[in-house]
Amino acid sequence: MKDPIIQLKGLTKQYGAVKAVDGLNLDIDKGEIFGLLGPNGAGKTTTILMMLGLTDPTSGTAFVCGHNATSSPIQVKKKVGYMPDSVGFYDNMTALENLVYIGRLNGIPENELKKRSAEVLEVVGLAADQHKKTSAFSRGMKQRLGLADVLIKNPEVIILDEPTLGIDPTGVRDFLALIKQLSRQQGLTVLLSSHHLHHVQQVCDRVGIFVNGQLLAQGDIGALSAQLFGIDSHVTSIKTAQPVPQPWQLEPELQAWEAITQINIHENELEFTSRRDITAALVRFLVEKGYDVIGVNQKNYGLDDIYQKYFESNSIKKNKL
Amino acid sequence: MKSQSPDPGPFGVMVHKEIADHVRSWRFSILIALIVLTFIAAMYVSLTNIKSAIGNTKDPDHLFLYLKLLTTTDNSIPPFHVFLSFLAPLLGISLGFDAVNSEQNSGTLTRLMAQPIYRDNLLLAKFVSALVIVSGLFFALALLMIGGGLVLTGVRMEPQELLRILGFIVITIAYVAFWLSLSIMLSILFKQAATSALTTIGIWLFFTIFYQIVINLIVKSFLPDPAYLSQAEIISYNDLILNLQRIAPNQLYSDAVTTLLMPSVRSLGPVTMEQMAGAIPAPLPFKESVMIVWPQVSGLMASTVGCFAFAYYFFMRREIRS
Incomplete structure (x- = not known):
């Protein structure tokens, strides 16, 4: 073999x-x-x-x-x-x-x-x-x-x-x-x-x-x-029933999690980029804090993204030349 | 039965398939019909005139009945071997002009080349299969003619006549082989079947029609007035013209078959009075006729092999993709 x-x-x-x-x-x-x-x-x-x-x-x-x-x-x-x-x-x-x-x-x-x-x-x-x-x-x-x-x-x-x-x-x-x-x-x-x-x-x-x-x-x-995307390749996006206020008082608490590298908030959509798969922990956390979670989406990179990424880097290389 | 026959190997398989393809194709049927019709017409004309030809005692060849059958004519149509000098190229061209490029265009060449076969086997199979068919055709015609002659006249055939007729067939096959290998070579060089067909037909037309005219024009431009030349000079000029004309394959072919079919032909060039002195107008033995046409035959074979070698060279290292 x-x-x-x-x-x-x-x-x-x-x-x-x-x-x-x-x-x-x-x-x-x-x-x-x-x-x-x-x-x-x-x-x-x-x-x-x-x-x-x-x-x-x-x-x-x-x-x-x-x-x-x-x-x-x-x-x-x-x-x-x-x-x-x-x-x-x-x-x-x-x-x-x-x-x-x-x-x-x-x-x-x-x-x-x-x-x-x-x-x-x-x-x-x-x-x-x-x-x-x-x-x-x-x-x-x-x-x-x-x-x-x-x-x-x-x-x-x-x-x-x-x-x-x-x-x-x-x-x-x-x-x-x-x-x-x-x-x-x-x-x-x-x-x-x-x-x-x-x-x-x-x-x-x-x-x-x-x-x-x-x-x-x-x-x-x-x-x-x-x-391609490094170790922080897990992206979890969570939809809640009510919009998340800006600034969000829970954000500093989540930032403190060592796995999370980035948090993006658009009204009722939260996007977490993390080093590990922490989807379950995130959902539990939000539910405990009283948010109604209506959708959880775990983003896996497919070939599309991989392909795209390679073309990007390739065209960048070409531009540099 | 079938399981007992030895494994033909990929080459045999390819030849088998190519022959089947040719036999089933319309193109080949039309050409066969054309050649058979020509043959029948030529035979008809020669049969109606055979009596006077045999009775002509001034002709040293008048006793060769079967050779007369092939060459006699009343000038309404040319004899069969002259017909062949322009039909045979057409036969060779039509069997070979799309040998490789049609396979490439239809995508079968890549598929074929992905099988465990040698590349040269493909070329050789294309060449051999067409040649097998052509040989079959001409031998069948010759044997039909001989058999028909025997039945109609009841005259015994001289062994010499048989040899001469077989020699004529072999030279005709070699002549077809030349055009076949030329057209296969061009089918490798050109991607489109139409281009390669037109190119080969162009070459054929050039040699059959224009080549002689071109040679005459060129030689005339520097040939001095013959009135001021010695006989030796005239002969040397004549030789020059003849040798230039022998570059054309159809010239080689007609020289060769004329000598074989007319046993009294002793030389293909001009003959001086000294050479003729003491010669009795009589047919030559078969061996002597073969000696006269040997250069022509080897020239034809050499050009065939040359074309095939080029085809091989172009094909072997070529990238096969559709």
Whole structure:
């Protein structure tokens, strides 16, 4: 478990004067779902292409399943299933034919192929449409067929490039649930790239934020927000029935609590920023003092805030230059 | 049965799929129809004139019935091999012009390249599959012609004739292969299938129509009045023009097939009186004809291999993304 299945060391790709990927170091462990999050043009696809040996890094190495992706891409591609962002199929062939072709290219024996493709189509929910030509497929169906394509070769690692692009919300939810389920059941390692925060947040164990070719932060969402907002990352806002008078005679008493770093008051809304989660204590305190608490809201930083924050700091950096 | 057949490997799988694609495509059906129609028309004309051609005792080749079938015409339409010199490129171009860029545009190239296959196998599969089809087509036509000739005339075939006809087919396939590899190369270079098709057709038109005109214009501009030249100088100028024309693949092809199909052709350049002295107008043996066309054939093969090597070079280190 400790041995990372994907290991990127100082991976760099330069297009002319532009560094698309800049000294990327990343380890992904077996069985985890890792989300590579970043805006368009951040270098996500380039990174993925380098992992598969589809493009050569300017410097650095990418080891996937113990093989160097640049020097022995065939070994890597045997174990890695890759779904590109705009997956295409041979329009004159049916879904099953497309799938069987990929199966044959992966050297699956003819006598297993039928059973295997039927199974995979069942898993992605396309069993009913397998004899339709792919030209008649919707975007979501193509995406599912793309996943079937990836699964038929029994990969150890799945790399999905923008898998949720252009699918409707229910489709996205089903698709992500499917990925998560597959990963958990079969112990697959999944790397998915996206610029869509909520999708990544739904399924990923760990997230890496990737902007302008650099991995700015990585970790699970809690760790990311701690890393970003410091230790005082707990915000509790409490709504009371009656407006709080200004100045508030209880404020000095609360200020004295060592956990609280900041108090903001807007009429009947109190916002406490604290080092620890003190929501329960705060509510008890206010109730004892005779306030009618009508709403308590604990603010957790989601990826949205994290993302936003990174963009802010990034644009500040740029302005300084 | 199927489970006993050996694993064809990814290359075999790709060739299989490409052949199936070609056979099912409209484009290929239309071209086959075109070539078969040309073949039938040429055969019809030659069959109606075969009697006079065989009876013409002044022609040293008059006894080669099957070669006459391929070359005789009453000048209403050109013979089959001349037709082929401009239809064959079209066949090669149409089979190769969108080989790589259409896959790239439809997003299947990335998907394919993510499978454990070597990149060169893809190029080779595209090339081989088209060539297999073309070979099948031409061999079928030749054998049909031979069989038809046997049935209609009952004349026994000389082994030499068979060799010459097979040689003609092989050279035709090599000629198609050249255009095929050129169009595959351009399909890698250009992102749009239409661009690569137009470029290859442009090259083809240039060589079939304009190249000769251009050569003549250029040579005329510095050629002195032939009246003041010695015979040796005239021959050297003539050689120069011929050699320049042989840069064009269609020239190489027509030189080669003419020599093979007309056994009395002894040289492709001008022949001096001294060389002709003592020569009896008689057909050459097959081996001698092959010796004459060998440079042409190797030239065609070399340009095919050259184009393919370039295609390989452009494709191998290229970044594949849709």
